[in-house]
Amino acid sequence: MVKRNKNLAKLQAGYLFPEINRRKNALLEKSPDAKVISLGIGNTTEPLTPHITEGLKKACEGMGTVGGYSGYGDEQGMTELRAKIAEKMYNGIVDADEVFTSDGAKCDCGRLQLLFGSEVSIAVQDPAYPVYVDGSVIAGATGEYNKDKELFDNIEYMSCTPENDFFPDLDILPRTDLIYFCSPNNPTGAVATKEQLKKLVDFAKKNKSIILFDAAYSEFVKDDSLPKSIFEIDGAREVAIEINSFSKPIGFTGVRLGWTLVPKELKFEDGSLVRDDWNRIMTTVFNGASNIVQLGGLAALDDEGLKEMREVIDFYMENARLIKEGLDSVGVKSYWTGNSPYIWAYFPGRKSWDVFSEILEKAHVVTTPGSGFGPAGEGFVRFSAFGHRDDVIEAVKRVKEKLNL
Numbered sequence: 001m002v003k004r005n006k007n008l009a010k011l012q013a014g015y016l017f018p019e020i021n022r023r024k025n026a027l028l029e030k031s032p033d034a035k036v037i038s039l040g041i042g043n044t045t046e047p048l049t050p051h052i053t054e055g056l057k058k059a060c061e062g063m064g065t066v067g068g069y070s071g072y073g074d075e076q077g078m079t080e081l082r083a084k085i086a087e088k089m090y091n092g093i094v095d096a097d098e099v100f101t102s103d104g105a106k107c108d109c110g111r112l113q114l115l116f117g118s119e120v121s122i123a124v125q126d127p128a129y130p131v132y133v134d135g136s137v138i139a140g141a142t143g144e145y146n147k148d149k150e151l152f153d154n155i156e157y158m159s160c161t162p163e164n165d166f167f168p169d170l171d172i173l174p175r176t177d178l179i180y181f182c183s184p185n186n187p188t189g190a191v192a193t194k195e196q197l198k199k200l201v202d203f204a205k206k207n208k209s210i211i212l213f214d215a216a217y218s219e220f221v222k223d224d225s226l227p228k229s230i231f232e233i234d235g236a237r238e239v240a241i242e243i244n245s246f247s248k249p250i251g252f253t254g255v256r257l258g259w260t261l262v263p264k265e266l267k268f269e270d271g272s273l274v275r276d277d278w279n280r281i282m283t284t285v286f287n288g289a290s291n292i293v294q295l296g297g298l299a300a301l302d303d304e305g306l307k308e309m310r311e312v313i314d315f316y317m318e319n320a321r322l323i324k325e326g327l328d329s330v331g332v333k334s335y336w337t338g339n340s341p342y343i344w345a346y347f348p349g350r351k352s353w354d355v356f357s358e359i360l361e362k363a364h365v366v367t368t369p370g371s372g373f374g375p376a377g378e379g380f381v382r383f384s385a386f387g388h389r390d391d392v393i394e395a396v397k398r399v400k401e402k403l404n405l
């Protein structure tokens with residue numbers, strides 16, 4: 001018999017999002033006529049925009065011609081797309097050969113965990129996107145689960161709450177090899193300021209740590225004074241890797257396209273380039289993002305595509321505003337900075353899963369329980385702004401009417 005991977009056995013519960021779906025389906029079994037609206041999983045709902053669709057269509061049609069057909073491409077991504085990402089998403093402050101396109105930020109998280117292996121120590125924001133912890137557990141990098149503390153031994157949980165303006169207290173944070181940091185943050189929606197990120201970069205530099213900066217929601221940053229990329233910060237090129245995605249800004253959640261940026265200045269202890277090892281990982285376990293999809297990504301980065309991207313984002317941000325307004329009107333304390341598609345609602349003294357269940361059972365609205373993102377998320381639930389407008393309006397109405405919040 002084959003022994004089970006002992007790291008998988010350390011995972012404490014099923015992955016958060018399938019569990020939410022399971023509970024939604026349980027409600028539907030009980031009440032088959034319930035018109036359930038999901039503001040839970042951050043999943044895009046609006047159709048692809050015309051110009052980007054056209055880009056994908058042309059790419060697909062090209063594949064049906066002798067001249068336009070292409071097979072395997074470079075694992076690192078199409079040269080033209082890498083250059084366009086460097087130019088349009090980073091205003092040229094990074095080089096094209098530092099950008100590696102991929103099938104999405106989540107998949108790159110997993111490959112980064114493979115890159116760093118099982119010998120690294122880790123810090124994560126608490127609360128945070130569960131892939132950082134669960135993926136590190138699977139990679140064997142988290143040590144044992146401490147039942148008393150209900151935490152993993154080898155992880156520093158950086159508490160990010162309203163009390164500290166959702167930014168960790170770096171003065172008390174022990175050194176770790178890796179620091180996962182997501183801004184705009186999932187789930188809190190908080191965006192770190194330039195000053196805060198500078199502190200984080202200086203902290204990483206002092207400790208010779210590497211920051212894994214997840215910028216999957218960077219295009220939702222509306223306030224020009226806030227950084228969209230960690231590479232806007234002096235010194236970041238020596239200490240950070242950035243993950244990003246086309247999923248949320250242009251609805252490529254199902255189409256799949258993202259990228260990871262590894263600067264040439266980033267080195268391991270022995271002086272070798274992290275970028276070279278990332279290149280080795282990508283060329284070994286990845287065979288390149290779909291060529292059709294990469295051409296769709298290129299269409300998204302020309303003038304018309306970028307205009308459509310802004311419209312998509314504005315649409316979801318108006319949803320977010322409506323949710324925030326609805327919660328405010330019934331006196332639910334919630335956090336939304338106007339720079340993210342998530343609203344972080346607080347229910348003092350209550351368990352997140354209880355609030356989740358109450359909203360699901362009474363209003364037939366799916367949210368995400370804050371505790372699923374880490375211990376500091378207890379008492380919160382996350383509302384996602386990804387939804388059709390009518391659904392969002394209806395969900396807000398039901399939450400206001402049906403709940404005894």
Ligand code: PL4
Nearest residue numbers: 017041042104105106107129186216245247258
């Ligand atoms: C549900 C901070 C959503 N099944 O689409 P990708 O792989 O390029 O990006 C995934 C991703 C990366 N980084 C952050 C994210 O929040 C996400 C997507 N998160 C959510 O509701 O929190 C979708 C989750 C999906 C999943 O597990 O990723």
